[in-house]
Amino acid sequence: MNRQFTITIDGMHARLQAQTRAAQHEVAAGQVLLQVDAASLNYRDLLTLQGAASGAARDGLVPLSDAVGTVLAVGDGVQGWQVGDRAIPNFFPAWIEGRFDPVHLQNALGGGNTDGVLSQRLEVPAQSLVAPAAHLSDEEASTLPCAGLTAWHALFERGPVMAGDTVLVQGTGGVALFGLQLAAAVGARVIVTSSSHVKLERARQLGAWATIHYGETPAWDEQVLALTDGRGADHILELGGPDTYDRSIRAVAPGGRIAQIGVLSGFNARPDIQPLQFKNARIDGICVGSVAQLRRLNQFMAQHAIHPVIDRVFDFEDSPAAYTHLASGQHFGKLVIRL
Ligand SMILES: NC(=O)c1ccc[n+]([C@@H]2O[C@H](COP(=O)([O-])OP(=O)(O)OC[C@H]3O[C@@H](n4cnc5c(N)ncnc54)[C@H](OP(=O)(O)O)[C@@H]3O)[C@@H](O)[C@H]2O)c1
Numbered sequence: 001m002n003r004q005f006t007i008t009i010d011g012m013h014a015r016l017q018a019q020t021r022a023a024q025h026e027v028a029a030g031q032v033l034l035q036v037d038a039a040s041l042n043y044r045d046l047l048t049l050q051g052a053a054s055g056a057a058r059d060g061l062v063p064l065s066d067a068v069g070t071v072l073a074v075g076d077g078v079q080g081w082q083v084g085d086r087a088i089p090n091f092f093p094a095w096i097e098g099r100f101d102p103v104h105l106q107n108a109l110g111g112g113n114t115d116g117v118l119s120q121r122l123e124v125p126a127q128s129l130v131a132p133a134a135h136l137s138d139e140e141a142s143t144l145p146c147a148g149l150t151a152w153h154a155l156f157e158r159g160p161v162m163a164g165d166t167v168l169v170q171g172t173g174g175v176a177l178f179g180l181q182l183a184a185a186v187g188a189r190v191i192v193t194s195s196s197h198v199k200l201e202r203a204r205q206l207g208a209w210a211t212i213h214y215g216e217t218p219a220w221d222e223q224v225l226a227l228t229d230g231r232g233a234d235h236i237l238e239l240g241g242p243d244t245y246d247r248s249i250r251a252v253a254p255g256g257r258i259a260q261i262g263v264l265s266g267f268n269a270r271p272d273i274q275p276l277q278f279k280n281a282r283i284d285g286i287c288v289g290s291v292a293q294l295r296r297l298n299q300f301m302a303q304h305a306i307h308p309v310i311d312r313v314f315d316f317e318d319s320p321a322a323y324t325h326l327a328s329g330q331h332f333g334k335l336v337i338r339l
Helices: 043-050 102-107 144-157 174-185 197-205 220-227 245-251 291-303 316-328
Strands: 002-010 013-021 031-040 066-074 086-089 121-125 166-170 189-194 210-213 233-238 252-260 282-285 310-315 334-338
Touching: 013 043, 013 316, 031 086, 043 316, 066 121, 066 144, 086 144, 144 174, 144 233, 144 291, 166 174, 166 245, 174 189, 174 233, 189 197, 189 220, 197 210, 210 220, 220 245, 233 245, 245 252, 310 316, 316 334
Parallel strands: 166 189, 166 233, 189 210, 233 252, 252 282, 310 334
Antiparallel strands: 002 013, 031 066, 031 121, 031 334, 066 086
């Protein structure tokens, strides 16, 4: 049998419901059947569940985008994958490489109409798969497709970050800590903001060059300028949205760049972008990444022996508790579900 969770919509509310289905054994041409070993949560998964009754997910959708699995069967015509291989499906299964096509938004795993990975069995296109770096555990490998790839795309596929650059990441969630680890690996000076002194201490242990408590120092942009002799940060992962955007624009260095990624304080930020002109600075819109980028992220993780930060691992049956923990904001890094 195949155990999975689905989103059940009940009026204006949506909840996770455990399901048992017949296990799939056959697989279509060009596709690969995986046994999912571990899956991880992203802030987006909270938005999908909370917004399901308003159209963010169909009734019966299997949630979550991020997982690692073991190949159980390969369809006709599949090359490069064999039974027993470990594999990570990309967030956008059909964005293989090159420029983004908005059509991929319809097919992102675990949102809208496209079933995700919180299922013991998962059929995906062979082309969407990447081999995880060998040093990663299943739990660690499951955290790469959304949070890891987004930070990688923002910092290295655009950019790129160089040794000695200053990087600012906001908060201590998944994207932010990947940003810290990836940028620190090439010798960048990473500034981390957080609402918790305990988390800031952990960030310093991970290699943060400087930290700012954004609750106690709401004008954290001024602190970034003070830390950098008035210059500002060369790269900013803008994760907060409306509450942080104006400060990010004030904190970015001349010639620097803001990666527009997050909506932690809401959608539709309306910052004053005029100052960017007089700094020759820019904003890069970032939406996760391609299969080719995920492959390069794994190569980088292997080269630098980076282990993703995992806050907690939940049993499959406790998947709803993993959502509750994410919503609490208490986590530092990633939440993983062991299947
Ligand atoms: N564009 C894309 O492709 C893409 C991909 C992935 C994620 N995202 C977005 O990026 C954001 C982060 O995602 P995630 O999965 O990393 O989230 P997450 O793991 O849930 O991180 C949440 C953390 O962010 C910090 N935070 C919350 N509100 C904040 C605020 N107003 N200002 C600064 N920090 C704040 C808090 O850290 P402290 O407790 O330390 O304060 C909180 O624990 C989300 O908005 C998500 O939707 C976008």
